[in-house]
Amino acid sequence: MSSSELAEAQVESGGAEDGAVRLDHVTHRYGAVTAVGPVDLTVPTGEFLVLVGASGCGKSTLLRLIAGFERPSEGTVQVSGTDPRPGDTAGVVFQTPRLFPWRTVRGNLDLALRYAGVERARWPERRAELLARVGLEGTEARRVWEISGGQQQRVAIARALAADNPLLLLDEPFAALDALTRERLQEDVRRMAAQAGRTTVFVTHSAEEAVFLGSRIVVLTRSPGTVALDLPITLPRGEVDAEELRGSPEFGELRAEVAHAVKSAAAA
Numbered sequence: 001m002s003s004s005e006l007a008e009a010q011v012e013s014g015g016a017e018d019g020a021v022r023l024d025h026v027t028h029r030y031g032a033v034t035a036v037g038p039v040d041l042t043v044p045t046g047e048f049l050v051l052v053g054a055s056g057c058g059k060s061t062l063l064r065l066i067a068g069f070e071r072p073s074e075g076t077v078q079v080s081g082t083d084p085r086p087g088d089t090a091g092v093v094f095q096t097p098r099l100f101p102w103r104t105v106r107g108n109l110d111l112a113l114r115y116a117g118v119e120r121a122r123w124p125e126r127r128a129e130l131l132a133r134v135g136l137e138g139t140e141a142r143r144v145w146e147i148s149g150g151q152q153q154r155v156a157i158a159r160a161l162a163a164d165n166p167l168l169l170l171d172e173p174f175a176a177l178d179a180l181t182r183e184r185l186q187e188d189v190r191r192m193a194a195q196a197g198r199t200t201v202f203v204t205h206s207a208e209e210a211v212f213l214g215s216r217i218v219v220l221t222r223s224p225g226t227v228a229l230d231l232p233i234t235l236p237r238g239e240v241d242a243e244e245l246r247g248s249p250e251f252g253e254l255r256a257e258v259a260h261a262v263k264s265a266a267a268a
C-alpha cells in the first residue's frame with residue numbers, strides 16, 4: 001500500500017492519525033512579504049494546541065494553511081495524513097461569527113448540516129445535540145440579530161462542529177467579547193475539548209487564555225513567525241473548578257512564563 005493509500009485508509013477508518021496536523025518546513029509569503037516560516041510542527045490527535053504571538057507574527061496565516069485556505073510557498077502541510085481541503089478538513093471559527101443575521105439559529109445550523117452531507121431526517125436530532133454542546137438549548141427559532149455576541153459565537157462553534165471533523169481551528173474567537181462572556185466560553189470550550197478528544201488549534205494574543213485552554217502552547221517570534229517556545233501544559237484537564245485553576249500558583253507561573261516569552265519573541 002502506498003503512503004497516500006495508507007493515509008486514506010486511516011482517514012476512512014478513523015485511524016490513529018485522525019485530526020493530526022503536520023507542518024514540515026513551512027514558509028508562507030504574500031507577494032514580497034514572508035508571513036511565517038520556516039515552521040516544523042506536529043500536533044498529535046487529541047492535542048489542544050494554542051498558538052500565541054504578537055500581532056502580525058503569522059498566527060492566522062498558520063491556521064489558514066492548516067485549514068487549506070492557503071497553500072504554503074514552501075514545505076508541506078498535512079492533516080490526518082493528507083493534504084488539507086478547504087471546508088472539509090476542519091471546522092473553523094473566526095474572530096467574528098460570520099453567521100447569516102437574518103436567518104434563525106436553526107437556519108444557520110441547517111446550512112452547515114447540509115454542507116456536511118448529514119441526512120435531512122437526522123437534522124433535528126443533530127441540531128439539538130450541537131446546541132446542547134454549546135449551551136444554547138431552546139434557541140433554534142431565534143434570529144441571529146436578536147441574540148447576544150457571545151451567543152452568536154456559540155452558534156458559530158456549533159456550526160463548526162456540525163461536520164464532526166476530527167480537527168477544530170479557532171482564530172481569536174473570543175477577542176470581541178466582554179471579559180465575563182469570554183471566561184464562560186473558555187470554560188465551555190475547555191470542557192468540550194476534554195470530552196471530545198478532538199484535535200484543536202486555537203489562536204490568541206492572551207497568555208492567560210492560552211494557559212487556561214491549551215494542553216500545549218507554541219509561542220511564535222515576530223514576523224516571519226517561527227517557533228520561539230514549545231511548552232507542554234500539565235495543568236489538570238478533566239472536570240476542574242475554573243476559578244480555582246485560574247487562581248492556582250502553577251497557573252500564575254505558566255501565565256508569567258508565556259507572557260514573558262511572547263514579549264521577548266516580539267522584541268527579538
Ligand SMILES: Nc1ncnc2c1ncn2[C@@H]1O[C@H](COP(=O)(O)OP(=O)(O)OP(=O)(O)O)[C@@H](O)[C@H]1O
Binds near residue numbers: 034
Ligand atoms: N492576504 C494578505 N496579503 C498580504 N499580506 C498579508 C495577508 N495576510 C496577512 N498578511 C501579512 O502577513 C503577516 C502575518 O499576518 P497574520 O494575519 O497571519 O498575523 P497574525 O499573527 O494572525 O496577526 P493578528 O494577531 O494581528 O491577527 C503580516 O505582516 C500581515 O500583514
